[in-house]
Amino acid sequence: MDVRDWVMRRNCSITPRQLAVAFSALSCMSFLVAIYFLLHGIWYVIGFTVIELAAVGASFIIFARHVTDRETVRLSDDCLFVELVQVDQVRQFRLDPRSTRVEPPSKRNGLVALEENGTRIELGRFLTEWKRREFAKELRIALASLRNKTEFQS
Known part of the structure; x- marks a missing residue:
């Protein structure tokens, strides 16, 4: 795992x-x-x-x-866990990594979007535009690798 x-x-x-x-x-x-x-x-x-x-x-x-604001993404074999912390508000999401889509920023200063079964989460508030695109690419590759690994094991 x-x-x-x-x-x-x-x-x-x-x-x-x-x-x-x-x-x-x-x-x-x-x-x-x-x-x-x-x-x-x-x-x-x-x-x-x-x-x-x-x-x-x-x-x-x-x-x-706002010093402790952060966005955390954790990808494991069975779960894509996203935690958004802004001031005192903590929001957590558990997504299925096999059906989650990653959308890179569509416009200048846009955020990376994760979509799964009607749930849309925007990430990358603390990244530059170039780093957002890099993060979206890394996450997309990691999800594809996980899907291929799961298909191979089935």
Whole structure:
């Protein structure tokens, strides 16, 4: 029983902990500058600092929530298992590898589609266009190999 895995995830260059440290350093520096101006009578700078840090903090939170997003495809002899993780939502699909069709992206920036008995799953959100086509080709070859192996054993 051969098992083949593909894991596609975001390319995150910073961990949530590093992001928190960077935000803390940014916040300290911004507040030091704002306090300097506040002490010199320019009070409205503190308001802009709060607005700026709120916007940056909100964008950091959105980024941190998506760090663990991923798409996993596992092909075994009897099952094509697909798991899609986005923020807190996990969706899992079990497809029959003998009847699953792979459709490469049909248009620019399109996703790879898997279809089996009315179920359609789109994959490749974290891949470049070239890598999507390569993934579709690899998966199609792996499925064809599995079908041929099954036919040979029957």
